[in-house]
Amino acid sequence: MLVKTRGLILRNTRYGETSLIVDIYTRELGLQSYILQGARKARARMPAGLFQVMTLLDLVVYHQDKASLKRIKEASVAHHYRHLQHDVRPNAAGLFLIEMLRSALPHQEIHPGLFDFLEEAFLKLDDEGTPLTVSLFDTLIELTGWLGFRPATPTSRGPAFFDLREGVFCPHPPPYPEYLLPEVAELLAERLSGHARSVYVASGTRRLLLQGLVDYFRLHLDHFKPPRSTPILHQVLAL
Numbered sequence: 001m002l003v004k005t006r007g008l009i010l011r012n013t014r015y016g017e018t019s020l021i022v023d024i025y026t027r028e029l030g031l032q033s034y035i036l037q038g039a040r041k042a043r044a045r046m047p048a049g050l051f052q053v054m055t056l057l058d059l060v061v062y063h064q065d066k067a068s069l070k071r072i073k074e075a076s077v078a079h080h081y082r083h084l085q086h087d088v089r090p091n092a093a094g095l096f097l098i099e100m101l102r103s104a105l106p107h108q109e110i111h112p113g114l115f116d117f118l119e120e121a122f123l124k125l126d127d128e129g130t131p132l133t134v135s136l137f138d139t140l141i142e143l144t145g146w147l148g149f150r151p152a153t154p155t156s157r158g159p160a161f162f163d164l165r166e167g168v169f170c171p172h173p174p175p176y177p178e179y180l181l182p183e184v185a186e187l188l189a190e191r192l193s194g195h196a197r198s199v200y201v202a203s204g205t206r207r208l209l210l211q212g213l214v215d216y217f218r219l220h221l222d223h224f225k226p227p228r229s230t231p232i233l234h235q236v237l238a239l
Helices: 088-104 111-126 132-147 181-191 201-221 230-236
Strands: 002-015 020-026 031-038 056-062 071-077 162-163 168-170
Touching: 002 088, 002 111, 020 111, 031 071, 031 088, 056 132, 056 201, 088 111, 088 201, 111 132, 132 181, 132 201, 162 181, 168 181, 168 230, 201 230
Parallel strands: none
Antiparallel strands: 002 020, 002 056, 020 031, 056 071, 162 168
8 A cells, every 4th residue: 555644753773784774753644654665875766865863754654554665666754854964953853753753652653743743843952042941841742742652731830840650740849859849940930931041051051951851751651771871961051
């Protein structure tokens, strides 16, 4: 069966001397793996360079439910990024998000709305008009909603801690170490509300929020592996 779909490249792996295996999150089929025979040959019809991580492609694929590795009939670039795959700062943010997605996305679950959200998220990372840390924080927070464990909105004003295990704001720290301190929890609350008030946020606070969000995913998703690129992101974005 031939299926037309759009896809986001999550991983590419060399296979044999000339072939490639790619993991693609697709709009119509969910997370799928495809084999591209001869993609690394000099005159390949669909060359390996077309399947760089983060690329958004328009695809026509052969789909069989029982096949673990499927095949691609046609592929073309859906969006040509201006900065994301070439400039150091957006590239670091994009690769970090890709690592998060590889651990977080449900395998083969079809969710067109989630795909549309992720497509827009990568286009925002490519947009120089939006601060990268803002785009990254907002994407991770909204992703928790799509995956079913969005943090609860704070119900009272004033300083509060954020309980990472329960996903709630609370006036006192919980009796375990998985929580955010009030200044970090306040930044999270602002991003949740969509009404950020902070004109300047210290780099240490941004770093703690990023680590807190990674921990939040780890606590709420089975088999979640924290991204290895986190130290690089800290350095490149001055977190």
